[in-house]
Amino acid sequence: MKTPEKKNRSKAMLRDTAFLGAVLVAAVILLLIFPDKKRAVVSSSRGFFVEMIWILPAVMVLMGLFKVWVSKDTVVKYLGKTSGIRGISLAIFFGALPTGPLYVAFPMAAALIRKGASLSNIIIFLSAWACIKIPQEMVELQFLGLKFMAARLFLTIVFVVIMGMFIEHLIGWSGKEM
């Protein structure tokens, strides 16, 4: 199980680094052709780099802590049997807490369906997982500001809950087959 995953990772790493090299070369060539743009490009890139490098280690540490402390089994155990407002809040909470890309959450969601969790909670969990990650929110705060972050967070939660319930009813009406 572990070796192919590791192999995939180093492959992705290699691909990213190669891509970085290509972008770097392209940038240097562009700036050699248009030297008058150099100052603007370098200063905005440097600005973003500085902003990013001050928060990236902290974000990574928080993600690491969550990853080690909140196991997949815990999430499935707690979400499988709750419903109502409590279920919705837990789905959002657990979706926002753990880390990893969305495709990690699909097998968890499948396990939740088998455990009898409601479809709306699973949709809410997946959506929260996708776009309300706590460490990620810090990056949003840094680059887009408190007002933007708060408004997006609030609206996302509201609409994700509505969407979860809507999809549950839609699938319920059209029969149980999936």
Added chain:
Amino acid sequence: MSMTAVVINVLTLCCLLFAFIKDSKKTKQALKAAVQSFFRILPVVLIIIIIIGLLLGFVPQSQISRILGKQAGFMGVLIAALLGAVLHIPSLISFPMAGAFLKSGASVTTVAVFITTLTMIGVVTLPVEIKELGKKMALLRNGMSFIIAVIIGLIMGLILQL
């Protein structure tokens, strides 16, 4: 160093200290994972930073706001939504990108729509989702996410008029 960065770092240090007192072995494991993921994501971060720099340096602000700003109207929103749905970038990096677009003339609506579709919709991961959750649920979730992304963006544009 901005105030936000200070707060984030202090908060993280507190969590780290607390975790260390509670279970130093688990915390070391977490730190190891953190270092690994830091280096794993670094190339992508640098790529995006260079692209942002080039974008801001070469594409005039008027051009960006023509395509993604207010005067682009609903077409701009649609472009942002489709771009977000198709692209496969870690959400962590989408925020600096969105910030750059916002600064250089894109509207709040297009930026919010872009972030929402980018994170919630995965065309690349759709096959996995269908396999795990069934066609009906996967397609409904992705399709409806597209619609609510546009709604969220439009409301955000109304609330945060810039």
